[in-house]
Amino acid sequence: RSSDLKHPAPKAKMVHWTAEEKAAIHSVWKQVDVEKDGQETLSRVLITYPWTQRYFSSFGDLSNAAAICNNPKVKAHGKKVLAALGGAAQHLDNIKSTLAHLSELHADTLHVDPENFKLLGQCLVIVLARKLGAAFTPEVHGAWEKFVAVSCAALSKHYN
């Protein structure tokens, strides 16, 4: 109709996921242990990139790898982080709004540099590769990197 041509509906900017990518993300997510894998992921971030400990000065003993791996606050926080990513994995077509409140929190209150989201994403991929081995094929890995990148972008949205 002519009225449609005058006022076309705004295009929704959605991430396009292939069926294979969605299947890969969901099948990996099913095998995630939010508590154990969250703890390992955050521990690896704090150990591999020690400057990130700056954001966790209230967490107590982070003085060496063993202390970090056994730290109960690291464990609790790792679980929280991975649970939030799980929320995004369940809403692949809506990651931006799913993570919007966390984007605000990280930008306005926590003041975490978005670079750190990438570092955590990399450590999560390492944890998944260790856990799943050959099942974490290059294709599945690629889908998961895309998921991590989209989630990082969503978390960075509110910064500027």
Place this chain on the structure above:
Amino acid sequence: MTLTDAEKAAVLSLWRKVSGNLEALGAEALERLFSAYPQTKSYFSQFDVSHGSADLRYHGAKILGAIGEAALHLDDFNLALSKLSELHAYNLRVEPVHFQLISHAVQTVLAAHYPEEFTPETHAAWDKYLAAVSAFLTIKYR
């Protein structure tokens, strides 16, 4: 960026296991790199990048071999990497950030194949080591 004795030991011990399987592991690192970061394919337009191709096995082995050679010269990368440093600066001009991408791909291969060995400490040592190699390979960029 200097590696501690413990970090050097972690790099070398895992390298010894990798060194017997350079083609398969190197090909897989490149496959993962291309799958996770498609922009990296720009350097390989003439390659057969299909799974397990001869190109991937040959070139992957070359890359891992160079990483291993550098591991045997941790106190002076010049001995192992000076020609490669010039190659990357004047000839290949690989995007500086792509070194981080391939480093992550290599570490993912290590994690997938050597989960027991790739402890948090070993992971940290390898990440630091590959960052040092990358820094050396880009040292002549400008």
